[in-house]
Amino acid sequence: MCDCDFAWILGGLLLCVVGGVAARVLQTQTNSRVIPWVVYLVAVGVVCLVASAQVRDPGLPVVLAIALIIAGSIGLRNAPTKRDVRISEAIAPRLASLRSDLSDEAAQVIDETDRQYELHRQARQAFARRDLLAFRKAAVSLADIDLKRDADRGFPSLLVAAAEAGATDFVTFLLSRGARVDQADTYRGHLTPLQYAARKGDLLTVQVLVEHGANVNAQDQWGYTPLWCAAICHGGHRDIVDFLLRSGANPALADSQGRTPLDWATMNCPKDQNAAVVAALRAAISSR
Numbered sequence: 001m002c003d004c005d006f007a008w009i010l011g012g013l014l015l016c017v018v019g020g021v022a023a024r025v026l027q028t029q030t031n032s033r034v035i036p037w038v039v040y041l042v043a044v045g046v047v048c049l050v051a052s053a054q055v056r057d058p059g060l061p062v063v064l065a066i067a068l069i070i071a072g073s074i075g076l077r078n079a080p081t082k083r084d085v086r087i088s089e090a091i092a093p094r095l096a097s098l099r100s101d102l103s104d105e106a107a108q109v110i111d112e113t114d115r116q117y118e119l120h121r122q123a124r125q126a127f128a129r130r131d132l133l134a135f136r137k138a139a140v141s142l143a144d145i146d147l148k149r150d151a152d153r154g155f156p157s158l159l160v161a162a163a164e165a166g167a168t169d170f171v172t173f174l175l176s177r178g179a180r181v182d183q184a185d186t187y188r189g190h191l192t193p194l195q196y197a198a199r200k201g202d203l204l205t206v207q208v209l210v211e212h213g214a215n216v217n218a219q220d221q222w223g224y225t226p227l228w229c230a231a232i233c234h235g236g237h238r239d240i241v242d243f244l245l246r247s248g249a250n251p252a253l254a255d256s257q258g259r260t261p262l263d264w265a266t267m268n269c270p271k272d273q274n275a276a277v278v279a280a281l282r283a284a285i286s287s288r
Contacts (some may be wrong), residue, residue, distance in 0.1 A: 112143075120147050123158060132169050145179045156185045163193035163209065166202035171209065181214045189220045191229075198244065199229035201237040206230075206244070216249040223255030231261040231281060236274030241281065251284040260285075 044065055052061040119138045126134035139145065139158065146157050159179040162170035171193070175181060184190040194214040197205040206226075210216060219225055227249040230240040245251065254260050262281040265274055 116143055116147065120158075124155075124161075127158065127161060127165075127167070127170060130167065132173070135170060136173055139174070139177065142177075145174060145177045146183055156187065157183055159183060159193050160185045160191075160196060163202075163205055164196040164200065166197065166200050166205055168202065168205045168208055171197075171205050175208070175212045181209055181212045182218060184218075184220070189222065191220045192218045192226070194218065194226045195220060195224070195229045198226040198237070198240050199233040201230075201234055201240060203237070203239050203243060206240050210243075210247050216244050216247050217253055219253070219255070221256075223257070225249065225253055225255075225261070227251060227253075228255065228261040228264065231265045231274070231277050236265060236277035238274075238276045238280060241277050245280065245284045251281050252288065 048061040048065045052058070119141055122138035123135055123142065126132075126138055146159070148155055148157050156164070157179070159171065159174045159181075160183065162174060182192050182194075184192050185196075191199075192214065194206065194209045194216070195218065197209060214226075216227070217225055227241065227244045230237045230244055251262060252260055260281075262278065262285060265278045265281060
């Protein structure tokens with residue numbers, strides 16, 4: 001291989017770089033994807049003819065042609081046309097404006113979310129103090145009255161917390177604001193507010209919840225109903241048992257173990273501490 005062949009090899013490498021750039025510029029300026037290819041292939045043919053006349057190795061012009069075509073393909077494939085550039089320039093300001101609007105909207109959403117969480121925190125603090133006035137002031141602006149703050153730590157909704165505490169005034173206010181009366185505490189067995197109130201023995205809260213449409217036969221993950229909670233918890237609450245039965249509670253509804261509230265009440269009264277509850281359940285079942 002002569003010095004001329006080496007010169008063409010080095011020049012061919014440079015031509016590949018120049019050819020790729022030239023192909024890209026050509027396509028951008030002509031606003032076409034066909035014309036640049038034709039012009040580029042003609043140029044490659046001319047270069048290869050010149051090379052074949054000056055080099056001794058007959059395979060060198062073929063290799064040079066392949067290398068130039070590959071370089072041109074890369075340049076042409078990634079090159080935009082004039083039309084592409086005009087479109088890009090036309091939509092760039094709109095895209096920038098859209099990004100700005102989306103950023104502003106996202107910031108507003110984040111700010112509002114933070115505000116809602118802060119209101120929820122203030123409502124919880126007011127509830128802990130049993131400050132109904134402050135509670136109303138915070139809760140009245142809540143977009144989601146059923147919000148559960150720090151859900152991964154098991155905080156219940158405001159209505160569940162109020163029903164569990166027997167805070168009837170708070171329960172009444174929350175229901176007036178649209179709180180879901182049968183929302184379940186998903187972190188403690190899916191108990192409803194009515195079940196919590198029945199378990200505590202707060203007849204007034206139970207009445208308020210039922211008046212607002214609470215399901216008297218709702219079952220938690222163990223199958224326990226509000227009637228079960230009233231009949232079993234803390235020795236039984238006869239007044240709540242009677243009220244729930246009058247409100248349509250089913251005394252024969254069994255839990256996941258196949259036991260009714262009467263079965264449990266019978267097992268849990270070795271000293272007749274809830275004999276009145278047992279008697280009420282028996283009478284309700286016999287009358288069905």
